Amino acid sequence: MTHVLESTPAGAPTDTDLPTAVQRVLAASTEPLTPSKVRSALPPPLRAVSVDELTELLRRQVAAQVLQQYPKYRSQHDRFWDRPMSVHVAALLHATLTEGPLPLSELRRKIPAYAQAQAEAALQEQVSQGKLYRHPRLPGGRGRDLFGVRPPDAKEYLKQELPPIFRRLQGLGFTSERIRAAALELLHDEEWAPALDEPAPAPPSESANNPPGYEWREPSAGSTQPTPDQPRTEHPG
DSSP states (O other), X not given: OOOOXXXXXXXXXXXXXXXXXXXXXHHHOSSOXXXXXXXXXXXXXXXXXXXXXXXXXXXXXXXXXXXXXXXXXXXXXXXXXXXXXXXXXXXXXXXXXTTOOEEHHHHHHHSOHHHHTTHHHHHHHHHHTTSSEEEOOOXXXXXXXXXXXXXXXXXXXXXXXXXXXXXXXXXXXXXHHHHHHHHHXXXXXXXXXXGGGSOOOOOOOGGGGSOTXXXXXXXXXXXXXXXXXXXXXXXXX
């Protein structure tokens, strides 16, 4: 994921001082760099600087709040960059989600340990800015929201919802060919299309299971148990 200046651009001045050249290298990088990687990206006349000397310069830049120092990662050396940790964590999230939508728990496991504590805050910030997208929960997704670099695709949800519907209709005796043909015809029916704009029906309330005007009670002595289809009738004792 590292992209740094590999050589001096054409027409660039050759008398650039070391601190300025270092800042240019880090500004061109998409992630924090170790001192050795910074040195390899410097203009040739400045690559004679030792790693220890360059490390000391980088730390002075950190003390002056010009650069940021980052934890070690896959190396024994600290890393440096000109952007804060929040920017780096956001970049890690984007790079990880290019493989496909993931829940936060799995996303956190895939990024370096030093960035995991900031993952949720960075994710929410990216979603609020429209740079990442929250996806509705898939059936069987154990209630976990997914996040991705692109908006959710309704096709992926239809692929989950349609097979159970088709199987139920096949159980009623319809062939798969007839079901597919009917589905396509229904989707092309202009009279049916406005139904997509209607709000989803509210879930049934508990009162729907016991219609108004009917109350279940324990039968008294000498009375018969009423059925749901019959009104209550009092019987003398």
